[in-house]
Amino acid sequence: MKHLFVSLLFILVSACSSDKSVLLPEINGADITEITDVSPAYIFYDETQKDSVELNRSSLIISTNWLVNIDKRLTLKQALPSIIKLQEKKRGAGIHKNDAAKNFFTCNDTSIKNLGFIEFTDVVYNNESKPNTAEGRYAIEIFGLDSIAIHSVNHKIVNLKSDDLVDSLQQLASSSSAPKQFTLNFNDKISFQDYITIKSKLIKLEQDNLAIDKNEFIFN
Incomplete structure (x- = not known):
């Protein structure tokens, strides 16, 4: 029933926006497939408009989990201002803030033919x-799915493909028991679909001495 509720929510909102739609990014094998107590926000792609972006957050309730539906055709440069605006609204909620309420990107999980988050x-x-990059810290630079570089003070891997990213990070982490911190650096021209593809792969990392920094850097 939880799956049905979330799926119907998306279909109904799309039906009400007759001239607008959101093509959700696709992932395969989401870790999170069920969320309750939710409210949605939408970031539309509109190729007829100069900036191609429209944020609809009218249905958001501060105390709930937010499902942020972003069109996969948008670039990071286009989508990020709206994403940051939503984060600031939730973080600045004051007395109405619910510390247990989270923010999620909504995706189309092809493995279950339903939504994943x-x-x-x-x-x-x-x-x-x-x-x-200092000792024990690595920067991951993502220019595209087939153009990734990992480097530190004295180490560099270039021309890496996204399908090999997790294995490469785990090999680096296994090279010694010392903890290793990885920072994500995304080119602002990549699509939101490519951004989500990278994020969905990194969630599958399993290594005790490996951590992905919560700070993400966007470059042009």
């Missing part, structure tokens, strides 16, 4: 310069 509650997006 990726949490981004604690992610902090930075449009500043890319972080320095």
